[in-house]
Amino acid sequence: MLKSLIAIRIRALFGASKKTGQGTGRKIGRTIGLAFLFLYLGAAFAFLSVGMAISTAPATIALGVEWLFFAIFNVAAFSLIFIFSIFETKSELFECRDNELLLSMPIRERDIVLSRIFTVLIINYIECAVILLPAIIVFVAVGGSIVALFGGLLVGLVIPPLATALASFVGYAVAALARRFKRKNLITVIFSLIFFVLYFVVYSALMNGLEGLEENIDGAVLGMADTLSPIRIIGEASLLRPLSTLIVCAVAVVISVLSFIVIKNRYFAIITSSHSAARTKYRAQRLAGSSAFIALAKKELRTFFSSAAYIMNGGIGALMQLALSVFILVGAEDFRTVVYMLSPVFDVLPEDLLLAASVAILMLLSLTTSVSASALSMERRALWIIKTAPVRTIDIIHAKLVPHLLLAVPTGLISAILFAIAIRADALSVLLLLLAPTLANTVMALFGLIINIAMPRFDFENEAQIVKQSGAASIVVLGGMLGGIALAALGIYLSVLLGLIGICLFILFFLVLSVVLYFILTGASLKKLERINI
Numbered sequence: 001m002l003k004s005l006i007a008i009r010i011r012a013l014f015g016a017s018k019k020t021g022q023g024t025g026r027k028i029g030r031t032i033g034l035a036f037l038f039l040y041l042g043a044a045f046a047f048l049s050v051g052m053a054i055s056t057a058p059a060t061i062a063l064g065v066e067w068l069f070f071a072i073f074n075v076a077a078f079s080l081i082f083i084f085s086i087f088e089t090k091s092e093l094f095e096c097r098d099n100e101l102l103l104s105m106p107i108r109e110r111d112i113v114l115s116r117i118f119t120v121l122i123i124n125y126i127e128c129a130v131i132l133l134p135a136i137i138v139f140v141a142v143g144g145s146i147v148a149l150f151g152g153l154l155v156g157l158v159i160p161p162l163a164t165a166l167a168s169f170v171g172y173a174v175a176a177l178a179r180r181f182k183r184k185n186l187i188t189v190i191f192s193l194i195f196f197v198l199y200f201v202v203y204s205a206l207m208n209g210l211e212g213l214e215e216n217i218d219g220a221v222l223g224m225a226d227t228l229s230p231i232r233i234i235g236e237a238s239l240l241r242p243l244s245t246l247i248v249c250a251v252a253v254v255i256s257v258l259s260f261i262v263i264k265n266r267y268f269a270i271i272t273s274s275h276s277a278a279r280t281k282y283r284a285q286r287l288a289g290s291s292a293f294i295a296l297a298k299k300e301l302r303t304f305f306s307s308a309a310y311i312m313n314g315g316i317g318a319l320m321q322l323a324l325s326v327f328i329l330v331g332a333e334d335f336r337t338v339v340y341m342l343s344p345v346f347d348v349l350p351e352d353l354l355l356a357a358s359v360a361i362l363m364l365l366s367l368t369t370s371v372s373a374s375a376l377s378m379e380r381r382a383l384w385i386i387k388t389a390p391v392r393t394i395d396i397i398h399a400k401l402v403p404h405l406l407l408a409v410p411t412g413l414i415s416a417i418l419f420a421i422a423i424r425a426d427a428l429s430v431l432l433l434l435l436a437p438t439l440a441n442t443v444m445a446l447f448g449l450i451i452n453i454a455m456p457r458f459d460f461e462n463e464a465q466i467v468k469q470s471g472a473a474s475i476v477v478l479g480g481m482l483g484g485i486a487l488a489a490l491g492i493y494l495s496v497l498l499g500l501i502g503i504c505l506f507i508l509f510f511l512v513l514s515v516v517l518y519f520i521l522t523g524a525s526l527k528k529l530e531r532i533n534i
Contacts, residue, residue, distance in 0.1 A: 005107070005115035049073070053138035055396030061144050069139060070148070071235030074155055078129040078163050081124045084468075085167035089120050095292045095474065111266050112316070118170060124160035132156045151240040155248065162252040164353055165259035190459075191423050209396055291392040296399035304403040310374065313467040316403075317368030317480075318411040321437075324365060327417035332422035348496045355429050358419045359436045360488035363510070366412050366440035367484035370467075371404035373450030373476035377457045379464045380457050383532070397521060404445040412437025428500075432507060439510035441491075446517035448476045453525045456532065 053073070060069040102112050136152035236244035304310055328335050339357055343350040379386070386396055416433040419425075425433060452472040466472055490509075492500030 005102075005111055018497040020404065023182070024243060039066065039111070042126070042130045046126075046134045049131050049134040050138055053135040054142075056125065057135075057139045057142045061139075061142065066139070066148065066239060067232055067235030067241075069235070070145075070152065070238035071156070071231045073132060074159065074234050074238065075428070076119075077128050077156075078130065078159050080301050081127050081160055082167050083162035084127065085120055085164055086170050087123060087185050089117070089168040089171040110264055113260065117164060117260070119430050120168075121160055123162050124164050128156055128160050132159075132519035133218065145239065146239050148238055151238040151245070152247070154240070155238045158249055158252045161256045167250075169259045172266065176459075185490075291435060293395045293399060296386070296391065296395055297402040300375065300399050302462055304371065305405075307378075307463045307467075309463040310371075310378065312469055313473075314374060315407050317365065317370065317371060318408045321362070321365035321384065322411050324361075325418040328361075329422045331417045335422060349499065352495050352499045352503070353492075354423050355432065355500070356492055356506075357423075358423055358433060359503055359506065360491040360496065361422045362416055362419060362437045362509075363440040364484040364488045365415070366408065366437045367444050367480040367487075368477075369404065369408045369441065369444055370448055370473060370476045370480065371407060372401060372445045373452050373465045373473045374463075374470070375400040375449055376452045377470060377472065378463070381457050383458070388529075390484065393526055394522060397526060397529065400449055404448065405441065408441040408445070409438055412441050435507050439507060439514055442514045443510055443517060444476075444480060444516060446521050447479070448472075449518065450521050450525050451476050451479075453521075453529050453532075 003244045052070075056069055056072065060066050083437070133150060133156070136149060137158075138150070140146060140149050146288050174179045233244045233247055237248040302316075336354060339354045340350045348356075376383075387393075413434060416430075416437055420430045425431070455470070455472040457466060457472070491503065491506040494506050495504070500506065
């Protein structure tokens with residue numbers, strides 16, 4: 001039974017949406033396209049790993065502190081897997097739509113939990129490989145010990161289970177706490193945000209410590225030769241030092257087993273728990289009518305706020321934009337100083353470069369929000385209900401833009417105000433700063449919905465498969481990142497070339513782009529939506 005459950009989970013993980021009338025050739029082409037997309041993402045992470053390895057491996061080898069090299073990469077791999085697995089494990093373990101069905105069948109809870117965890121583990125091994133394998137190859141290629149090839153691979157086999165176990169336990173803790181409250185999703189989001197803040201504070205402190213050791217590598221690090229700090233143990237395990245390797249493997253096994261036991265023993269209680277809300281006295285009120293668009297918009301907002309995975313994965317860009325804006329405001333003097341130092345290099349007025357940099361940052365961050373990329377897929381099998389209702393297709397499209405715009409636009413405006421205060425902007429600059437994230441968020445909302453209509457997926461069992469693993473979400477996130485970098489560079493270039501006029505032209509470009517995307521959405525995409533059959 002365990003093999004059958006694992007096979008089902010793998011098909012759900014890598015399976016494409018079932019579309020009526022879709023030919024075999026089109027299915028193959030779509031599969032190949034998605035494969036190339038994910039290969040590109042893996043290659044991008046591998047390229048970053050190679051670049052970092054080339055810059056750090058020779059120095060650590062020359063000074064005889066190879067453990068520091070592997071400590072940096074092992075911590076980075078663990079952190080990446082852990083942070084990306086929290087919502088994945090929570091959704092796979094506790095939010096799959098077939099949980100109650102499986103529990104009603106003669107299937108052991110152990111097999112259900114193992115099949116769910118195995119699915120996440122596959123993804124985590126892929127993420128670990130694209131980070132550690134390039135680093136290990138570079139280390140050996142530049143003269144490192146061949147032992148590190150085997151030790152690095154051994155630690156690479158241990159890190160994913162350890163990170164998955166800890167992420168599963170955190171997901172279990174969040175689910176167990178959230179079920180005690182009436183608004184479970186709101187509580188989940190709050191706990192998740194608190195956890196993210198604490199995690200990044202600890203991780204930043206750790207990485208700053210490693211960077212400090214690397215900068216003082218011939219002093220502080222060499223002075224640690226007789227100590228066995230946790231960081232040193234993690235690095236030495238990749239060199240097959242007996243004690244360190246034994247400690248790392250033992251810790252991974254113990255934490256993995258304990259996490260599995262806790263989740264297995266409490267799995268039924270969390271899945272089947274239902275805490276009733278407090279009773280409220282009914283009061284007759286006048287029933288107010290509303291337009292079809294308002295009703296659809298309310299439905300979209302309920303869908304968005306009913307899924308913590310949808311909120312955190314689709315809207316994390318808006319939250320990061322707000323956080324970075326606060327950081328810029330706090331370090332306003334340092335930000336202005338850096339820009340003023342760079343202005344002679346670009347031969348541009350400091351004020352123009354300061355405004356251009358602010359506009360570029362705001363637009364780049366705005367293009368990381370991807371709420372609309374999952375808006376249509378979140379309908380799942382209920383899309384036919386809306387399509388058979390007496391509402392216009394254009395109202396359906398407009399309503400699906402509401403959650404993205406309602407989250408991203410106000411956040412962008414607040415960020416723009418913070419940037420304006422930080423750079424001491426004049427009236428015209430404030431106007432440009434307000435327009436920049438508004439237009440960028442509009443472009444991203446339109447682009448995300450266009451891609452989702454072109455590549456919908458309705459055969460999912462939990463929201464994480466849509467907001468993290470679907471082709472539409474991957475294309476929009478990747479397109480937003482790469483497009484944002486290219487457009488930010490374009491904005492800086494125009495400001496250097498034309499000054500304030502270049503910045504205005506850059507913002508005008510986004511206005512034109514948003515109009516073009518809107519016509520595509522209400523034209524070809526609208527017709528595509530009308531033809532979709534579930």
